[in-house]
Amino acid sequence: MIKIIIITLFALYLPQTKALEPLGEEELQQVLGQGGVYLSGDITINETGGPLNDMSDTTNPGIWQVDCSVGSTNQRCGARLAVNAGDDSNSGWLVLDNIRGRFSFEGLTLKTRTIDSGFDDGGNGDSDGAVFDGDVLEIGLPNTLNYSDVSFTLANSNSARPTDAGFQQTDILNVNIDGDISLRGNLLLFPTGNP
Amino acid sequence: MNIKSLVFSSITLSLSSSCLALQALDDESLSVVQGQAGLTVEQSRLLNIDELTYSDDGNGLTVEGLRFSSQTSVDEVAHRTYVLDVSQDGALRVQTEIKPTQMHIDAIRINNSAGSFGDFTLNYEAVSNFSMKGMTNGGFEGDFEIGISNAQLIWETNGHALTFENIGYNASVDNYTFEYDVIDNTKSFTRTGLDLGMDNFDFSFSTGAVTLGGVSLGELSGDLALSANLQIFGGGRYGDEGLTLHSQVDILSNPDNYVRFTDYDASGQGNSLSMEDFSGEINLTNLTLDVESDHLAIGFDQLEGSFEAGTILIGDSTKSIGSIELDFLLNDDAINDRYNRFQLYPGITQPVFDDMPDEIKSYAESFYQDLDANSEGISIAAQWNLANADLSYIDDGRRVIFSGIKSFGSADTTIDVRDKTLAIGISNLKGSYSIDGLKVGDSDAPLQGGAELLLSLEVYQAMDFDLDGYTEITAGGADGGGIRIDGDYYFSNTNIGLSVDENGQGIWATDVKYDIHLRDITFDVEADGLKINRGEQWSTMDIANLRWGEKDSGRSLGRVKLERFEQGSSLAIMPGGAGQVCVGASAADEASCGSSGGRWEDRGEQGMTIALKAAFANAGSTTDGTATARNRLTWENNRVETSAGSGEYISDSGTQIIFDNYSTNDGRGTSDTNDYGFQANLSIDVYETKVLKKTDEDDVNGVSGDFGDELIYDNIGTVDDPIRGNSYSYVASPTEEQEALRPLGFAVKGNISFKELNIDAVQLKHPDIATPQTVFYGVVMQNLNLTTNLTATPIQ
Numbered sequence: 003m004i005k006i007i008i009i010t011l012f013a014l015y016l017p018q019t020k021a022l023e024p025l026g027e028e029e030l031q032q033v034l035g036q037g038g039v040y041l042s043g044d045i046t047i048n049e050t051g052g053p054l055n056d057m058s059d060t061t062n063p064g065i066w067q068v069d070c071s072v073g074s075t076n077q078r079c080g081a082r083l084a085v086n087a088g089d090d091s092n093s094g095w096l097v098l099d100n101i102r103g104r105f106s107f108e109g110l111t112l113k114t115r116t117i118d119s120g121f122d123d124g125g126n127g128d129s130d131g132a133v134f135d136g137d138v139l140e141i142g143l144p145n146t147l148n149y150s151d152v153s154f155t156l157a158n159s160n161s162a163r164p165t166d167a168g169f170q171q172t173d174i175l176n177v178n179i180d181g182d183i184s185l186r187g188n189l190l191l192f193p194t195g196n197p
Numbered sequence: 198m199n200i201k202s203l204v205f206s207s208i209t210l211s212l213s214s215s216c217l218a219l220q221a222l223d224d225e226s227l228s229v230v231q232g233q234a235g236l237t238v239e240q241s242r243l244l245n246i247d248e249l250t251y252s253d254d255g256n257g258l259t260v261e262g263l264r265f266s267s268q269t270s271v272d273e274v275a276h277r278t279y280v281l282d283v284s285q286d287g288a289l290r291v292q293t294e295i296k297p298t299q300m301h302i303d304a305i306r307i308n309n310s311a312g313s314f315g316d317f318t319l320n321y322e323a324v325s326n327f328s329m330k331g332m333t334n335g336g337f338e339g340d341f342e343i344g345i346s347n348a349q350l351i352w353e354t355n356g357h358a359l360t361f362e363n364i365g366y367n368a369s370v371d372n373y374t375f376e377y378d379v380i381d382n383t384k385s386f387t388r389t390g391l392d393l394g395m396d397n398f399d400f401s402f403s404t405g406a407v408t409l410g411g412v413s414l415g416e417l418s419g420d421l422a423l424s425a426n427l428q429i430f431g432g433g434r435y436g437d438e439g440l441t442l443h444s445q446v447d448i449l450s451n452p453d454n455y456v457r458f459t460d461y462d463a464s465g466q467g468n469s470l471s472m473e474d475f476s477g478e479i480n481l482t483n484l485t486l487d488v489e490s491d492h493l494a495i496g497f498d499q500l501e502g503s504f505e506a507g508t509i510l511i512g513d514s515t516k517s518i519g520s521i522e523l524d525f526l527l528n529d530d531a532i533n534d535r536y537n538r539f540q541l542y543p544g545i546t547q548p549v550f551d552d553m554p555d556e557i558k559s560y561a562e563s564f565y566q567d568l569d570a571n572s573e574g575i576s577i578a579a580q581w582n583l584a585n586a587d588l589s590y591i592d593d594g595r596r597v598i599f600s601g602i603k604s605f606g607s608a609d610t611t612i613d614v615r616d617k618t619l620a621i622g623i624s625n626l627k628g629s630y631s632i633d634g635l636k637v638g639d640s641d642a643p644l645q646g647g648a649e650l651l652l653s654l655e656v657y658q659a660m661d662f663d664l665d666g667y668t669e670i671t672a673g674g675a676d677g678g679g680i681r682i683d684g685d686y687y688f689s690n691t692n693i694g695l696s697v698d699e700n701g702q703g704i705w706a707t708d709v710k711y712d713i714h715l716r717d718i719t720f721d722v723e724a725d726g727l728k729i730n731r732g733e734q735w736s737t738m739d740i741a742n743l744r745w746g747e748k749d750s751g752r753s754l755g756r757v758k759l760e761r762f763e764q765g766s767s768l769a770i771m772p773g774g775a776g777q778v779c780v781g782a783s784a785a786d787e788a789s790c791g792s793s794g795g796r797w798e799d800r801g802e803q804g805m806t807i808a809l810k811a812a813f814a815n816a817g818s819t820t821d822g823t824a825t826a827r828n829r830l831t832w833e834n835n836r837v838e839t840s841a842g843s844g845e846y847i848s849d850s851g852t853q854i855i856f857d858n859y860s861t862n863d864g865r866g867t868s869d870t871n872d873y874g875f876q877a878n879l880s881i882d883v884y885e886t887k888v889l890k891k892t893d894e895d896d897v898n899g900v901s902g903d904f905g906d907e908l909i910y911d912n913i914g915t916v917d918d919p920i921r922g923n924s925y926s927y928v929a930s931p932t933e934e935q936e937a938l939r940p941l942g943f944a945v946k947g948n949i950s951f952k953e954l955n956i957d958a959v960q961l962k963h964p965d966i967a968t969p970q971t972v973f974y975g976v977v978m979q980n981l982n983l984t985t986n987l988t989a990t991p992i993q
Binding site for chain 2 (some may be wrong): 038039040041042043044045046047049050051052053054055062064065066072078080081082083084086087088089093095104106108109110111112113114116136137138139142145148150161162163164165186192193194195196197
């Protein structure tokens with residue numbers, strides 16, 4: 003499950019920059035007895051806050067203590083990712099803060115298959131598929147990816163946690179996305195180079 | 198010893214003891230006998246047999262110190278009464294009442310072996326009632342009833358006991374037949390044997406508790422009814438003597454059938470794992486038993502059967518997780534040299550430590566350090582070959598089949614009881630298993646992918662491996678009774694199929710070395726499900742190559758090494774799936790879900806929910822101080838080949854990216870508590886799923902449809918009771934009836950959350966430098982609460 007979600011999240015951000023074409027029937031006919039998984043559904047992040055907002059567990063209450071009922075816009079209700087890309091304690095943190103929203107999709111597929119033909123080069127020698135002659139992990143992109151009130155804040159901070167002493171943060175920009183994105187085609191993942 | 202001799206010896210032994218203590222009735226007793234029929238025999242028995250030997254081709258299985266006595270003193274007699282009568286139909290009827298009796302065996306050895314299987318004690322009292330009369334064509338028949346109560350079975354090795362307390366057993370057979378006329382031609386000659394038939398053999402059993410060192414593991418109970426036929430022949434698999442048995446067993450369908458394990462918590466509240474409503478059949482061919490020079494050899498040619506449990510309960514007695522069906526075939530495969538054989542050696546046969554991998558050698562030596570050649574226990578050299586099995590899981594009437602399950606291998610195992618501990622050592626296990634794939638709907642459905650879904654439970658689709666593992670089981674879970682496990686395990690020469698087809702192609706983790714250490718792992722059945730607390734565990738999974746395609750020759754992504762260190766993790770399995778959910782929107786009812794753009798799904802009452810908490814610990818020493826451990830993920834490539842073109846690479850010779858010392862905490866950093874951990878809650882149902890066509894072209898099976906059309910199976914049932922056929926079409930706008938014919942898949946309502954997941958450093962390491970260079974000096978992720986409503990459908 004975790005792997006599926008990770009791969010799904012991975013797919014949400016990468017496909018727009020790729021230009022792989024849909025497979026034709028010739029390529030599809032090379033699929034020999036192999037199967038996979040067809041995924042549909044939604045992923046929602048921090049709709050009513052996260053565990054650091056949750057005060058219901060009295061034995062281990064959340065330390066951020068912010069009311070995050072549906073519709074709350076408090077910045078501390080979202081998930082937070084802080085990365086120190088500098089020089090340890092001498093530098094600040096790049097932060098993706100207040101990450102919230104829902105992604106829904108139909109038809110993300112995961113399968114492995116063999117490519118040993120197709121991807122023709124226009125008749126000048128062997129096809130790219132025949133030259134490749136190997137197996138790939140195919141991530142079939144969903145037809146439609148819906149963003150519902152997806153938002154995050156890009157910021158700089160002097161420490162990793164809002165609860166750290168002397169915490170200061172400068173927000174650079176806020177992003178909010180609603181709407182549908184049409185995604186067609188496949189991501190093919192396969193090893194290359196020297197292992 | 199042939200079968201007739203064995204039977205007559207047993208009868209003689211039984212009756213001879215009754216001759217020992219017949220007492221004359223005095224005049225006073227005789228004076229009250231008025232018109233009574235039959236014969237009453239009162240017996241007082243104190244029986245001591247120094248040695249009782251079963252001889253097979255010159256090899257002797259010896260029972261030493263066999264004793265029947267009273268339970269209060271080994272020097273006192275035990276009492277029993279027989280009432281014999283002849284009924285009007287000519288049947289002899291014998292009623293027996295056995296007063297509290299103790300049967301004890303000092304040791305069981307083979308050819309005077311130094312080690313023995315341990316000593317056994319059975320305390321019991323019983324009443325029985327059986328009849329027998331001759332049959333027209335020879336043999337005899339009758340009925341049989343027995344009730345055993347207040348029984349206690351003790352198995353003791355090296356002074357330590359495993360005890361089954363307060364055993365109760367009741368059985369009845371409506372009609373049994375006993376004939377000596379069955380013919381067997383499975384060997385190179387013809388032989389005649391005993392034919393035993395049982396019609397409606399109904400039995401129930403219960404144990405008050407299974408205890409180790411006086412602490413309860415839990416209680417076992419059950420109620421089954423079956424009809425069976427057994428054929429027994431003289432002559433085993435090896436030599437001229439021994440035993441051979443065939444059997445055909447029908448488990449009679451009855452909603453009252455059950456097998457149950459009950460765990461009592463500290464307050465005395467009992468919670469059960471239960472399988473109910475059994476039916477099925479099991480056929481066994483050529484089960485053989487031979488005594489060899491140093492072991493008891495047991496084997497069978499074929500065991501096939503089917504088994505159905507209509508109700509599975511975990512904790513909550515009101516909520517079933519669904520039902521299961523299992524079809525299986527274990528048989529000999531001479532071509533591939535795979536058999537089902539078990540060799541039982543008396544005593545503990547220790548492995549050859551110098552032949553073991555260094556990673557497990559010291560743990561094995563420590564495990565056996567207090568045992569020697571004279572120690573009591575059981576050693577088993579086993580081979581198995583599961584030729585095929587199909588396991589169906591049925592959730593609210595929707596079926597998914599894990600199809601083509603195969604497994605074979607061999608292992609050396611030792612079992613002995615220690616101080617409050619049951620010790621199980623497995624050495625030199627060479628095993629393999631695989632699952633072809635999934636079928637949905639029925640067994641005629643085409644094989645599909647999707648077994649990858651088991652990865653969420655850390656169950657791999659295929660695996661071949663060598664394993665050495667040493668487990669100590671103690672009684673008492675986290676609360677009251679239950680089971681506690683400590684163990685050390687090492688997988689080597691291991692290949693793991695992460696996503697593979699029935700031809701073995703896919704994504705493989707190859708040449709894996711997996712070192713696992715478990716401490717204080719407890720299993721408890723609680724009111725809301727099964728709870729596994731993982732006190733502490735540390736492991737290293739070192740994957741030499743992550744390959745795409747063939748297991749041996751596929752392209753490699755490089756080496757992946759995953760080190761784990763967890764303290765206070767847990768896993769709970771609870772009945773009931775997601776119930777009613779709104780996919781794609783937030784809503785509490787069907788109308789508002791639809792108006793918000795979502796899809797309302799009622800996934801039924803059955804299903805299961807898995808709650809996982811992984812508390813990743815900060816780097817440091819393990820509690821017992823034997824190791825230092827951390828959580829770290831390393832990916833290495835551009836390695837040096839061991840020799841040009843070999844396809845094998847030298848670890849740590851390439852470039853690495855390292856995610857070092859990742860851990861969870863409660864939000865204030867690594868110095869904070871770590872009670873929340875990384876939590877994943879998954880509610881899993883089998884449910885109709887929406888599968889849309891992704892191109893305008895014909896699909897892989899030549900079925901046409903437009904982009905976005907929905908896959909709908911053809912109905913081979915009725916409108917009111919639709920049944921999916923194996924053919925399908927694409928429909929632009931399915932009707933409500935057609936929606937019931939959508940493909941089945943897994944519906945997973947998931948939630949992943951953590952307060953803080955901290956990565957100390959992300960590093961790069963070049964082979965020419967000793968110390969990795971840091972890219973990120975820290976990654977801190979906080980306050981994530983990610984929920985999913987996913988349906989995962991196997992596809993071709």
